Amino acid sequence: MSTTAPQRIVLKFGTGILTKLNAPEPDPVQLRKLVEAVALLKRAGHSVVVVSSGAVASGLKPLDLTERPTDMTTLQALAAVGQTHLMHAYENLLRDYDLHVAQLLVTHEDLENYDRARRVKTTLERLLEFPQVVPVINENDSVAIEELRFGDNDKLSSRVARLWSADLLILLTSAPGLLRDMSKPEEGPIPVVDDVDVVIHHAQEEKTKLGTGGMISKLRAVQDAVNGGVQCIIASGRHAEQLPEVVAGGGVCTRFLVKR
Ligand SMILES: Nc1ncnc2c1ncn2[C@@H]1O[C@H](COP(=O)(O)OP(=O)(O)O)[C@@H](O)[C@H]1O
Numbered sequence: 197m198s199t200t201a202p203q204r205i206v207l208k209f210g211t212g213i214l215t216k217l218n219a220p221e222p223d224p225v226q227l228r229k230l231v232e233a234v235a236l237l238k239r240a241g242h243s244v245v246v247v248s249s250g251a252v253a254s255g256l257k258p259l260d261l262t263e264r265p266t267d268m269t270t271l272q273a274l275a276a277v278g279q280t281h282l283m284h285a286y287e288n289l290l291r292d293y294d295l296h297v298a299q300l301l302v303t304h305e306d307l308e309n310y311d312r313a314r315r316v317k318t319t320l321e322r323l324l325e326f327p328q329v330v331p332v333i334n335e336n337d338s339v340a341i342e343e344l345r346f347g348d349n350d351k352l353s354s355r356v357a358r359l360w361s362a363d364l365l366i367l368l369t370s371a372p373g374l375l376r377d378m379s380k381p382e383e384g385p386i387p388v389v390d391d392v393d394v395v396i397h398h399a400q401e402e403k404t405k406l407g408t409g410g411m412i413s414k415l416r417a418v419q420d421a422v423n424g425g426v427q428c429i430i431a432s433g434r435h436a437e438q439l440p441e442v443v444a445g446g447g448v449c450t451r452f453l454v455k456r
């Protein structure tokens with residue numbers, strides 16, 4: 197697809213691109229670039245919903261922790277502290293573009309329940325009638341029941357994209373797209389994928405230190421989204437400046453087509 201017509205776009209920001217490369221804490225430079233890209237897309241007439249990770253990572257420093265813990269209770273406590281820091285950062289950065297953040301925290305159960313999911317959808321649609329609002333969605337980590345958690349935000353973003361009938365879901369991550377061979381990044385990502393099943397074997401278990409999902413989780417989320425009619429893109433969140441080009445059909449990324 198090569199178009200600049202207004203689209204409904206879900207942007208997913210993974211933990212791996214919201215944090216510094218060499219320290220387990222949020223990277224304000226990265227966050228600024230991502231917010232700038234959101235503002236650019238909105239200015240071009242697109243409707244944008246952000247699914248943002250980063251609550252747990254944002255809670256580490258305030259709680260004097262240097263590493264991501266593994267026990268669920270501490271992770272939930274970290275998310276409770278970190279989510280407010282994250283939203284504060286978004287609100288501050290969006291102000292430069294006369295935009296405001298709208299926080300939506302949802303659980304797996306909310307989106308599985310017909311009535312609650314519909315309420316999320318209508319709230320989202322009402323919010324988007326205000327051009328100055330950027331909805332930022334995260335899992336409600338501190339109350340999510342362990343066995344029913346999304347855990348990573350890949351699946352959450354595909355659920356949101358389907359619920360909202362988005363045109364496009366862009367998973368922004370630390371990789372430039374889906375690589376055939378992770379030891380040969382110079383080959384660049386696979387440009388276009390028609391069938392996720394055919395490429396899933398390229399995804400390795402390896403992932404960033406603070407991220408939870410990894411590439412396998414992303415491809416499963418992509419499959420869910422394309423099955424629901426949403427075209428998907430995996431692209432580097434470290435090159436947010438290329439987002440308008442990616443939305444228009446170009447850029448360095450992997451594009452997953454919807455089967456017709
Ligand atoms: N075939 C592949 N191509 C690109 N990245 C891959 C591949 N297989 C595994 N990965 C890993 O997936 C990571 C992205 O997932 P993750 O760390 O969970 O990021 P995020 O926090 O953005 O969700 C990459 O940094 C890379 O280590």
Ligand SMILES: N[C@@H](CCC(=O)OP(=O)(O)O)C(=O)O
Pocket residue numbers: 209210211212248249250251252253275334335337347348349350406407408409410
């Ligand atoms: N909801 C969690 C997201 C967990 C996470 O790291 O997800 P991801 O970056 O998609 O691998 C948070 O905000 O920390």
